[in-house]
Amino acid sequence: MEWEVYEAKTYQTFAEIERNKLKKVGSLFDKGYAARVIINGKLGFAVAENEEKALELAKKIAKFSEEKLDSFPFEEPEKVSGIYDKKFESIGIDFLKEEAETLISSASKVLAQASVIHSLMEVRIRNSNGVDLYEKSTLSSVTVEVAEKGSGYSFFESRKLDLNLEEAVKKAEELEKISSKTKRIEEKKRYDIILSTQALHQLFSATLYPSFSAENVAKGRSKLKIGEYLGEIKVIDDGTLDGGIASCNFDDEGCRSRRKILVDKEVLSFISDWKNSKDFGVTGNGFKDDLSSYPTPKPSNVILDVRRKSSTDDAIYVHYFIGSHTANPVSGDFSYETHHATLNDEPVKVMVYGNVFELLKNLDGYVGKVEQFENTVSAPIRFKNVNIV
Amino acid sequence: MFYDIRRIASENFSINIENGKIEKPKIIRSYSKAFRVLKNGFWGYFAGNVNDDEGLKLAEKNAFFSGDSEILEVKNDGNYEMKVKIDPRDVPTEEKIAFLKDLNSIISADSVRISYFENIKTLEYEDSCGTSVSYKVFRCGIVLFAVKKEFSIIQSYSRKLMKAGGFEVLKNAENLAREVNEVISKLLKAKTPPGGEMNVVCDPSLAGLFVHEAFGHAAEGDHVLQGSSILKDKIGKRIACEEVNIVDDPTIQEFGFYPFDDEGVKAKRTVLVDKGILKSFLNSRETAKKLKEEPGNARADGTAFPIVRMSNTFIEPGNWKIDELLEECKNGVYLAGSRGGETDPTTGNFQFAAQYGYIIKNGEIFEMIRDVSISGNIEILMNVKVGKELNFDPGFCGKAGQFVPVSDGAPHILCRAIVGGS
Numbered sequence: 001m002e003w004e005v006y007e008a009k010t011y012q013t014f015a016e017i018e019r020n021k022l023k024k025v026g027s028l029f030d031k032g033y034a035a036r037v038i039i040n041g042k043l044g045f046a047v048a049e050n051e052e053k054a055l056e057l058a059k060k061i062a063k064f065s066e067e068k069l070d071s072f073p074f075e076e077p078e079k080v081s082g083i084y085d086k087k088f089e090s091i092g093i094d095f096l097k098e099e100a101e102t103l104i105s106s107a108s109k110v111l112a113q114a115s116v117i118h119s120l121m122e123v124r125i126r127n128s129n130g131v132d133l134y135e136k137s138t139l140s141s142v143t144v145e146v147a148e149k150g151s152g153y154s155f156f157e158s159r160k161l162d163l164n165l166e167e168a169v170k171k172a173e174e175l176e177k178i179s180s181k182t183k184r185i186e187e188k189k190r191y192d193i194i195l196s197t198q199a200l201h202q203l204f205s206a207t208l209y210p211s212f213s214a215e216n217v218a219k220g221r222s223k224l225k226i227g228e229y230l231g232e233i234k235v236i237d238d239g240t241l242d243g244g245i246a247s248c249n250f251d252d253e254g255c256r257s258r259r260k261i262l263v264d265k266e267v268l269s270f271i272s273d274w275k276n277s278k279d280f281g282v283t284g285n286g287f288k289d290d291l292s293s294y295p296t297p298k299p300s301n302v303i304l305d306v307r308r309k310s311s312t313d314d315a316i317y318v319h320y321f322i323g324s325h326t327a328n329p330v331s332g333d334f335s336y337e338t339h340h341a342t343l344n345d346e347p348v349k350v351m352v353y354g355n356v357f358e359l360l361k362n363l364d365g366y367v368g369k370v371e372q373f374e375n376t377v378s379a380p381i382r383f384k385n386v387n388i389v
Numbered sequence: 390m391f392y393d394i395r396r397i398a399s400e401n402f403s404i405n406i407e408n409g410k411i412e413k414p415k416i417i418r419s420y421s422k423a424f425r426v427l428k429n430g431f432w433g434y435f436a437g438n439v440n441d442d443e444g445l446k447l448a449e450k451n452a453f454f455s456g457d458s459e460i461l462e463v464k465n466d467g468n469y470e471m472k473v474k475i476d477p478r479d480v481p482t483e484e485k486i487a488f489l490k491d492l493n494s495i496i497s498a499d500s501v502r503i504s505y506f507e508n509i510k511t512l513e514y515e516d517s518c519g520t521s522v523s524y525k526v527f528r529c530g531i532v533l534f535a536v537k538k539e540f541s542i543i544q545s546y547s548r549k550l551m552k553a554g555g556f557e558v559l560k561n562a563e564n565l566a567r568e569v570n571e572v573i574s575k576l577l578k579a580k581t582p583p584g585g586e587m588n589v590v591c592d593p594s595l596a597g598l599f600v601h602e603a604f605g606h607a608a609e610g611d612h613v614l615q616g617s618s619i620l621k622d623k624i625g626k627r628i629a630c631e632e633v634n635i636v637d638d639p640t641i642q643e644f645g646f647y648p649f650d651d652e653g654v655k656a657k658r659t660v661l662v663d664k665g666i667l668k669s670f671l672n673s674r675e676t677a678k679k680l681k682e683e684p685g686n687a688r689a690d691g692t693a694f695p696i697v698r699m700s701n702t703f704i705e706p707g708n709w710k711i712d713e714l715l716e717e718c719k720n721g722v723y724l725a726g727s728r729g730g731e732t733d734p735t736t737g738n739f740q741f742a743a744q745y746g747y748i749i750k751n752g753e754i755f756e757m758i759r760d761v762s763i764s765g766n767i768e769i770l771m772n773v774k775v776g777k778e779l780n781f782d783p784g785f786c787g788k789a790g791q792f793v794p795v796s797d798g799a800p801h802i803l804c805r806a807i808v809g810g811s
Contacts, residue, residue: 024694025431026432026434026448026694027436028435030436047415049438057416057418058416061415064483065411066410147735151617151735219407219536220538221536292419321740323729323730326731326742327742328544336762337764339733351764389585389808
């Protein structure tokens with residue numbers, strides 16, 4: 001029998017503000033074990049509060065499983081910098097209070113809700129090949145929601161204890177202003193649109209990124225083919241990015257993090273977990289949604305590299321969509337309502353309708369500076385002739 | 390000082406059949422505790438598997454500030470153990486696999502996934518008011534997902550059957566598999582929808598999503614108190630036309646069922662809208678105190694801090710037969726199935742996606758359309774026509790990153806909204 005034990009510990013502290021008052025402070029300590037075993041080439045998986053129980057339950061599953069796996073990985077990890085900040089170990093309640101005070105004092109409008117969360121994560125992966133990997137990482141996030149006539153929302157993350165809280169409040173307030181004055185464009189025609197880094201993330205994580213999954217490609221759930229022209233864009237999956245939100249030394253199966261060029265105008269490669277690596281190569285993209293899920297191919301940091309510079313003139317600038325998870329992840333078709341959008345600085349509202357693969361073929365250029373939103377690293381991008389309802 | 394303790398155990402077994410083969414089978418077991426302390430009007434919270442005294446101390450340590458939070462001091466007691474016809478643990482794994490493979494064989498597509506799960510959740514709750522309640526609830530479900538390709542066209546379709554109860558809740562799964570098989574084939578030939586504002590007949594699944602997204606979130610007491618609900622000062626006022634009645638009822642044995650909420654309050658039916666008039670919000674013990682309403686709607690994802698949530702939320706049946714709704718619609722679209730949605734409770738704006746639909750011309754159904762979504766504002770409730778037959782659609786609602794089981798229900802409804810299309 002071959003085995004693997006994935007041990008995860010999370011220490012978290014958070015503070016929540018409601019209507020400009022600090023309302024609650026909390027902390028948690030979570031610990032769990034996920035075990036995978038291979039018996040006669042069949043994989044079993046289970047999660048429990050201790051290692052022995054997890055292994056015992058995984059063996060039960062392997063008895064009837066038809067999930068095939070020959071072995072577990074054995075790779076040296078990458079040494080990625082900027083994913084751990086020692087300061088997290090000494091966060092006290094005074095620090096949380098200070099952060100809350102900064103958020104409240106930065107606000108000129110009503111903060112319907114705001115929160116800061118600081119997490120310190122430890123992961124240890126051991127397997128029957130003698131692998132024993134350990135990683136400690138940190139992550140902070142701030143969420144601000146402003147609600148008056150309209151509503152505005154902002155979300156920032158950092159691996160360090162350096163959240164720009166004033167900026168988070170400012171952005172949410174600016175978006176609230178847009179939302180309160182928005183008017184639907186009645187004229188039904190095609191417009192150029194600019195998607196902010198956040199809007200790009202909303203659209204691409206629901207439509208484009210699943211198409212790079214080796215599992216989806218193997219199961220006929222991806223429209224992408226190697227060598228096919230995608231657009232004037234380079235797409236890089238980089239788990240080694242310094243301080244990247246999705247950076248790590250190794251993936252959730254113990255495969256080394258790598259930098260891979262997925263697209264250079266045409267599709268060059270896919271991202272794979274260990275199971276699909278026989279056909280797609282080892283890419284270090286076997287990630288779990290949470291402790292209780294199987295590792296499957298998922299992107300790390302996705303860098304969208306567009307070389308041509310464009311302008312913001314006469315284009316609808318989309319800051320944020322609502323309903324972005326409603327797209328069709330297989331076909332890439334989407335129709336999203338804008339929540340915050342402007343046309344020549346005037347707030348507007350439109351429904352953007354199309355297909356992500358067609359949209360990429362109409363890519364015009366980048367606008368503004370590169371930012372990271374969740375795992376998307378990009379400048380805002382302008383697309384030509386997009387269908388607006 | 391107020392405190393409460395939750396002890397939560399969960400046992401989960403799940404299995405996928407992908408293209409006829411067992412994939413990703415797993416057993417997930419967890420046990421953890423959550424502690425809350427309300428001191429000087431300020432909440433301190435801790436979650437972790439520690440003994441009760443230590444947990445309460447850690448929560449109290451976080452309650453270091455002062456504030457204006459208060460809760461209704463109510464005392465409840467009781468135990469509930471769900472009686473199921475077929476305990477899923479008594480069904481041999483081989484039998485479950487054979488059942489799922491049979492469903493798989495009904496669907497002819499390029500890729501088919503049948504996901505099965507069974508869950509048993511046990512909750513023990515106690516608080517400083519003397520409340521002591523516990524329950525054990527079963528949930529079972531399947532999700533059917535199919536993908537079909539023809540030339541460069543690729544389409545997917547999915548349906549869910551998930552309920553509180555034992556293995557018996559899956560008895561109609563075959564009908565659902567047949568429906569998936571029929572729709573996925575037709576989708577390849579479907580056309581892109583027309584775009585613009587038009588009359589829309591929503592099937593119960595999409596109308597249910599509408600009542601959850603566009604109305605339900607705005608009726609949550611925490612949004613009301615945060616000032617982020619368009620319904621915040623609308624109690625006693627007309628927010629919908631006379632034929633609209635909206636109810637949230639966790640006591641119905643649908644997917645959003647619970648016997649006690651995560652603050653130990655006995656579950657109860659809440660009439661939110663009566664003949665178009667807003668009657669009540671949904672409440673936790675804290676929002677109930679501030680809004681002078683009834684609690685019983687605080688729910689949590691595992692050990693997370695309980696917040697105001699929906700359960701089984703639905704529009705009660707009206708008087709219109711489906712044929713009459715189509716005739717009344719005259720020209721527009723019929724939209725079916727939901728692919729999820731989102732709302733902004735502050736403004737009442739919503740967007741949600743249907744799985745497919747049909748063009749309606751002169752009150753009759755014509756060609757099929759696909760990849761269609763609609764947007765609008767909660768104000769569309771002022772002019773809707775409500776059908777006769779109520780159906781529920783289950784799902785997980787992800788408010789504030791916490792996922793809890795819910796079901797959304799409605800009969801067919803006719804409304805006017807913006808349809809996303811060419």
